[in-house]
Amino acid sequence: MKNKEMIDIDMLGQVCPACLLVALKVINEHRERLKKGEVEIVVRTDHRDATRTIPQSAEAMGYRVVVEKVKTCYEIRISS
Amino acid sequence: MFITNLYLIFFLNFSMGVLLGITIYRSDYCMAGMFRDAFLLRDFTLLRSLHLFVAISMVLFFTAHLMGVLPFYPPPTYSLPSLMSLAGGFVFGVGMVLAGGCVVGTLYKMASGNLTNLIGFFGIITGSLLYAEMHPFFSHLYKTYQIGRHITLYDLSPLAAAAFVGIFVLLSTVVFLRWKKKGFWDVRAYAVGYLKPWKAALIIAILNLLVYLLSGWPMGITTGYAKLGAYLERYLAPGHYSHVLFFHSPSVGIHTGDRLITGGAGAAFDIITAQEVSLIVGILIGSFLTSLYYREFRIYGLPPLRQTISAFTGGMMIAFGARVASGCNVKFVLGGLGLISFQAIMFVSAMTAGAYAGGIILKKVVLRV
Numbered sequence: 001m002k003n004k005e006m007i008d009i010d011m012l013g014q015v016c017p018a019c020l021l022v023a024l025k026v027i028n029e030h031r032e033r034l035k036k037g038e039v040e041i042v043v044r045t046d047h048r049d050a051t052r053t054i055p056q057s058a059e060a061m062g063y064r065v066v067v068e069k070v071k072t073c074y075e076i077r078i079s080s
Numbered sequence: 081m082f083i084t085n086l087y088l089i090f091f092l093n094f095s096m097g098v099l100l101g102i103t104i105y106r107s108d109y110c111m112a113g114m115f116r117d118a119f120l121l122r123d124f125t126l127l128r129s130l131h132l133f134v135a136i137s138m139v140l141f142f143t144a145h146l147m148g149v150l151p152f153y154p155p156p157t158y159s160l161p162s163l164m165s166l167a168g169g170f171v172f173g174v175g176m177v178l179a180g181g182c183v184v185g186t187l188y189k190m191a192s193g194n195l196t197n198l199i200g201f202f203g204i205i206t207g208s209l210l211y212a213e214m215h216p217f218f219s220h221l222y223k224t225y226q227i228g229r230h231i232t233l234y235d236l237s238p239l240a241a242a243a244f245v246g247i248f249v250l251l252s253t254v255v256f257l258r259w260k261k262k263g264f265w266d267v268r269a270y271a272v273g274y275l276k277p278w279k280a281a282l283i284i285a286i287l288n289l290l291v292y293l294l295s296g297w298p299m300g301i302t303t304g305y306a307k308l309g310a311y312l313e314r315y316l317a318p319g320h321y322s323h324v325l326f327f328h329s330p331s332v333g334i335h336t337g338d339r340l341i342t343g344g345a346g347a348a349f350d351i352i353t354a355q356e357v358s359l360i361v362g363i364l365i366g367s368f369l370t371s372l373y374y375r376e377f378r379i380y381g382l383p384p385l386r387q388t389i390s391a392f393t394g395g396m397m398i399a400f401g402a403r404v405a406s407g408c409n410v411k412f413v414l415g416g417l418g419l420i421s422f423q424a425i426m427f428v429s430a431m432t433a434g435a436y437a438g439g440i441i442l443k444k445v446v447l448r449v
Contacts, residue, residue, distance in 0.1 A: 012381030015180035015196045015387045015442075016113055020121070021449045046194065046380060049108040052269035053123065067270035072378040076269065 004079070005033075009043045011050075012073055019043065019050040028076060034063065036079055041078040044070075051076065070071060082151035082296050084336050089295040089354035092445075096287050096299075097255050097362015101188055103287075105367040107280035110185040111409055112176040113437035120443060125267055128259060128412070129277035135252040136285040137418025144246045144289060145234075153299030154232045154419055156334050159406065161422040168405025168428035170413075173434020175397025177442055178390045179203060179431075182409050183301045183398060187363045192371035193379040196391045203395020209313055210396065211403040212345070215326035215435040224333035233420040236264050241420060244392070259320030270373045288414055295355055297336065302402040303331060304356030306345035314347040321347070390446040401434075 009026055011019040023043045033039040033076045045053060051074050055065040058078045085088055103109065114126040116266070118153040139261045145153045163259075176182040179200035181189050186204065234241035259265060265278050277314035314321040321327060330342040332351065343351030382388060402408035405417070405427050413429075416424020443449060 012286055013195060014422050015391060015412075015446070016110065017117060017389070018447050018449075019118070020399075021443065023110075025449045046192070046376065047108070047195075048105075048269065048271035048274065049110065049113065051263075051271045052267065053121070054123070055270065056123075057121075071270060072202075074324050076270075080241070 004037065005039045007039060007041045009041065011043060011047075013046065016047055016049070019045045019047050019051070019055065020053045023033045023050075023054050023078070025077075027058065027061065027063070029078070034078070035041065037080045039079075043076040044073055046073045048074075050074070054078075082336065083294055083337065083343060086341075086349065086351060087352040089351070090358045092294050093291060093355055093358035094362040096291050097359040098185075098366035098385070099362075100284065100287055100299075100359070101191070101363040101366020101368075102370050103275065103280050103283045104363070105188045105192070105370040106275035107277055108269075108271070108274075109280045109284070110181045110189075111278065111413065112180065112185050112435070115173065115210070115432055116177045116442070118437045119436045120439040122421040124361030125264070126277055128264055128409075129281040131252065132256060132278055133281035133414070134417045135249050135256075135286065136142055136282060137414070138245050138300075138420070139249055140285060140289045140349075141292070141418045142242070144293065149293060151293070151296050154235065154421060155292070157300060157332055157407070157411065157413070158231050158338050158414075158416065158421050158423060160226045160228055160231060161426045162227065162406075163207045163221045164222040165423050165426040166430040168401045170401070170434040170437075171397050172401030172408060172427075173431035173436075174407065174438040174441065175394045175399075175401055175410070175434075176431075177435050177438025178394025178446070179398055180387075180391060180394070182304065182344040183402070184363060184410060186395070186398075187360060188367035190370040191364045193377050194384045195379060195381065199383075199388055199391040200398075203392040204302075204305050204399045205312065205395075206392075207310045207396030207399025208302075208309040208345070208403065211314075211400050212306065212309070212324050212326040215324075215403070222404070222406060225306075228422055230260050230422060231423070233422075244420060252440065262358050268442070272376075273370075284414065287417075289360075292415070296351075297355075298412045299359060300356050300407065300415070301359055302408040302410070303345050303352050305341075305399060306403070307347065307352055307357055308360070310345055358375060386446050386448075390442065 117123040151348040230236040330344040412424035
């Protein structure tokens with residue numbers, strides 16, 4: 001099985017809604033590779049509402065989303 | 081049941097502030113986000129809950145008035161609308177989006193360790209101090225461009241107000257039931273202890289009614305920020321402070337029996353300290369403790385430079401807009417819409433336009449995405 005490339009987006013401490021806008025931009029930039037399963041996007045955020053908005057948007061685009069609390073922040077993993 | 085003991089009002093509003101801090105932190109009930117995301121992302125999730133909040137507030141305020149339990153109707157902090165309500169509302173709307181939070185959002189986010197919002201907080205204090213220098217000019221403008229002769233729709237016609245409340249609540253209920261069918265109230269987030277927005281709306285409406293019943297008028301906050309600035313200015317530049325008119329003229333005065341209770345932005349313990357500074361401290365403590373409880377408190381460092389500048393500038397615009405319009409979103413959205421105040425309707429309309437403009441600036445200039 002081929003290893004997936006991880007794209008790490010660190011949005012900790014940034015202004016709202018930078019997290020969602022940047023995540024959407026990166027998803028669109030890597031749309032083809034995401035769909036082929038070559039890449040996984042990991043968004044790290046301290047914004048609680050981003051745990052609603054990012055999964056909602058990514059799931060609506062047909063991606064798989066897993067959210068996990070890691071220490072004091074949240075990791076949102078987006079893959080196909 | 082209006083309480084005249086300022087220390088008791090301080091304690092009660094502080095307690096309400098703590099509960100408010102817990103509620104808004106858990107639900108991430110960001111009003112800047114509600115308006116911004118509706119335009120920027122076509123996401124109406126939080127705005128729907130605000131619609132619910134306004135409908136509940138309208139019913140609660142009107143019923144409480146009919147029962148004769150409200151101390152003042154309209155509250156003494158409300159006045160005739162002015163064209164400056166529009167100007168201030170627009171500036172406020174742009175500011176809250178650039179700062180990443182309104183006057184309440186800034187508090188609960190900075191209490192969890194977010195430095196962007198701490199910068200926004202200092203922007204609000206700085207903006208309040210700058211406004212203080214120009215207060216006579218803007219105060220004159222507000223009075224010059226005042227319009228109408230009535231503060232609320234009830235003032236104009238109690239019958240029209242009753243009909244408006246009835247129709248608004250009826251139509252809203254139909255809409256709410258449709259949204260329920262579509263599952264719009266069942267909002268899902270993965271944050272620990274997440275409180276659904278409709279529950280937050282209900283809790284905040286009840287807290288606001290309690291504040292109104294016990295301490296004279298619904299929640300307000302921005303004069304409290306100005307008062308914090310006044311203490312700072314009195315400490316750093318006492319000579320200059322003593323000459324600033326804004327800090328030496330009360331913004332509210334109430335006769336209760338043979339007693340006159342006054343309050344303003346000056347560095348003194350008065351009704352504004354009891355009403356508003358107490359809320360600020362309460363929200364900070366409530367949200368700080370909640371962030372500790374959910375193990376989310378952490379300082380992640382400064383944001384990128386453009387966001388830092390945006391947060392500070394936005395904070396200053398929040399303060400300026402609120403002072404020019406004689407109130408902020410807490411006063412006019414959380415209180416004024418439920419009271420059907422003309423000032424509130426004008427402020428909120430302009431604030432909505434400001435949030436739209438702020439969203440474009442944030443996206444194109446600050447974040448460049």
